[in-house]
Amino acid sequence: METVDTVVIGAGVVGLACAHSLARSRREVVIVERETAFGTGISARNSEVIHAGLYYPPGSLKARLCVEGRQRLYAWCAQHGVNHARCGKLVVASTATQAPALQAIAERARANGVDDLRHIDAAELTALEPALAGHGALLSPSTGIVDSHGLMLSLLGEAERHGAMLALGSPVLEGRAEADGIVLRIGGEAATALKAKRVVNAAGLDAPALGRAILAPASAQAPQAHYARGVYFSYAGKAPFSRLIYPIPEPGGLGVHLTLDLGGQAKFGPDVEWIAAPDYTVDPTRVERFAGAIRRWWPDLDAQRLQPGYAGVRPKIVGPGEPDADFRIDGPSAHGTPGLVHLYGIESPGLTAALAIGEHVAALLAAEGR
Numbered sequence: 001m002e003t004v005d006t007v008v009i010g011a012g013v014v015g016l017a018c019a020h021s022l023a024r025s026r027r028e029v030v031i032v033e034r035e036t037a038f039g040t041g042i043s044a045r046n047s048e049v050i051h052a053g054l055y056y057p058p059g060s061l062k063a064r065l066c067v068e069g070r071q072r073l074y075a076w077c078a079q080h081g082v083n084h085a086r087c088g089k090l091v092v093a094s095t096a097t098q099a100p101a102l103q104a105i106a107e108r109a110r111a112n113g114v115d116d117l118r119h120i121d122a123a124e125l126t127a128l129e130p131a132l133a134g135h136g137a138l139l140s141p142s143t144g145i146v147d148s149h150g151l152m153l154s155l156l157g158e159a160e161r162h163g164a165m166l167a168l169g170s171p172v173l174e175g176r177a178e179a180d181g182i183v184l185r186i187g188g189e190a191a192t193a194l195k196a197k198r199v200v201n202a203a204g205l206d207a208p209a210l211g212r213a214i215l216a217p218a219s220a221q222a223p224q225a226h227y228a229r230g231v232y233f234s235y236a237g238k239a240p241f242s243r244l245i246y247p248i249p250e251p252g253g254l255g256v257h258l259t260l261d262l263g264g265q266a267k268f269g270p271d272v273e274w275i276a277a278p279d280y281t282v283d284p285t286r287v288e289r290f291a292g293a294i295r296r297w298w299p300d301l302d303a304q305r306l307q308p309g310y311a312g313v314r315p316k317i318v319g320p321g322e323p324d325a326d327f328r329i330d331g332p333s334a335h336g337t338p339g340l341v342h343l344y345g346i347e348s349p350g351l352t353a354a355l356a357i358g359e360h361v362a363a364l365l366a367a368e369g370r
Contacts (some may be wrong), residue, residue: 004030005366007196008183009172009210009314011038013148014346015202016155017358023162025362031164034171039152042204043351045280045312047232047259047270050074050084051349054091055249058111061327062349065360067113069144073151076355078155082147083262089143089244090125092134094296099135101248106138118142131240131366133299139201143244147262148351148370175199177216177337180206183213194239198365200341203280203313204346211330213341218335223344230270231282231344232309235292240267244301246298256293267309268294274320275313282308317345329357338368 008019011033023029035041050070056062085226093102100111118129118139137194142343146360156166160213173191181195203210211222238257247255255269268290318325328344335342341361350357 001191001195003181004028005166005196006030006198006200007032007194008200008202010041010202010204010207011035011156011166011168012041012043012202012204013152013155013351013354014043014204014343015041015200016152016159017354018200018202018361019164019184019363020155020159020174021163021358022200023159024199028165029159029246030160030194030196031166033166033168033171034167034182036199037229038156038166038168039149041182041223042312043148045310046148046348046351047257047267048145048148048351049240049244049259049351050086052109052117052140052142053112053119053349054105054109054138055116056108056112057326058108061329062353063112063355065327065353066349069349069356072355073146073352074144076154076337077129077146077151080158081114082150082154085236085262086142086144087243087260089140089246090132091105091138091140091246091248092125092132092297093136093248094134096135098166098248102136102138105248109138129241129243129245130219131300132245132297134297144353145244145260145262159220170291172203172210175214175220176213177340178266180327182340184215188270192293194200198340199341200361201340201342202346205313205348207315207342208317209346211344214340216335216337216338218337219340220328221330222342223317226319227275227278228271228312228314228316229275229279229311230310231273231286232269233268233287233306234309235266236307238264238303241266245295245297256290257347258294258298268306269309270312278313280311282311284308285308290336314347315345316347327353327357327361329364331361332368333364339365341365
């Protein structure tokens with residue numbers, strides 16, 4: 001049986017960031033990915049937004065790793081030539097009744113260490129974005145957008161430069177913890193066994209199922225997976241906005257918002273639809289709901305320009321009606337299995353936090369001293 005130091009399962013942005021951090025610390029790292037290309041799952045179906053850290057409970061992993069990750073991400077992009085833009089964001093209160101919710105977001109952001117957020121009134125809102133209608137807003141200058149594929153390509157390149165290897169078309173079927181490591185059975189053209197001292201489960205939507213399939217005391221702690229689909233509609237023509245536009249958040253997500261790509265084209269979404277299993281179908285009839293939500297802050301929307309785009313699925317570990325969960329990064333100190341780390345519920349702001357998550361995982365494993 002072949003043995004390696006570390007296996008990272010999943011070649012999305014978080015898995016690649018973990019692999020980079022571990023390889024840089026002189027670990028022998030193999031990244032195993034079930035698909036035939038890296039970054040084709042959650043990482044390929046998001047808004048590509050660099051979040052500032054406004055929404056998450058102070059002290060949570062989401063809050064801490066988002067703020068740290070955002071700083072790391074801007075520095076990484078500048079150093080490695082990854083296309084990005086610090087375009088800023090407006091969180092809009094459409095009516096006076098939403099003003100307390102806006103104030104609560106501002107207070108939470110300050111508690112998270114976001115120090116550049118400021119309130120603007122309706123007059124300044126109109127001056128900044130003349131097509132926008134609202135009672136007031138929060139302006140977040142440190143929010144931005146990033147080329148997620150370019151980011152993943154750079155992470156993979158740096159991980160490989162430090163000796164990491166990527167194995168595509170290599171699904172992990174099951175595993176078991178032994179006294180001297182973790183044995184994984186890996187499928188593909190020919191199933192094979194691989195033993196590793198350390199395993200990082202960064203399998204995204206499949207992480208809970210994989211957590212149960214790797215037989216260890218930790219398997220009993222794997223959460224139930226829940227799936228919340230979010231669809232996007234693109235906008236034909238140029239939208240009259242230069243910043244990202246967000247409404248007050250809704251249960252399960254941040255509301256139907258406008259994001260811009262690096263070419264200046266606008267897309268709207270995602271919404272929230274709880275589904276039984278991952279499904280990337282875009283129902284074109286949802287455009288009516290989108291149009292109604294958008295017109296609360298863009299009254300002059302031409303709904304005929306909205307076109308079905310794509311869908312993503314959030315890897316939830318709580319179901320409908322439950323409070324949003326924090327990231328779950330279950331390391332050896334949490335479950336007692338040496339060398340094993342499970343990443344559960346890494347939804348937004350996972351892209352922003354990826355580099356900080358990678359460092360956090362590397363630190364958890366380094367603390368073992370194995």
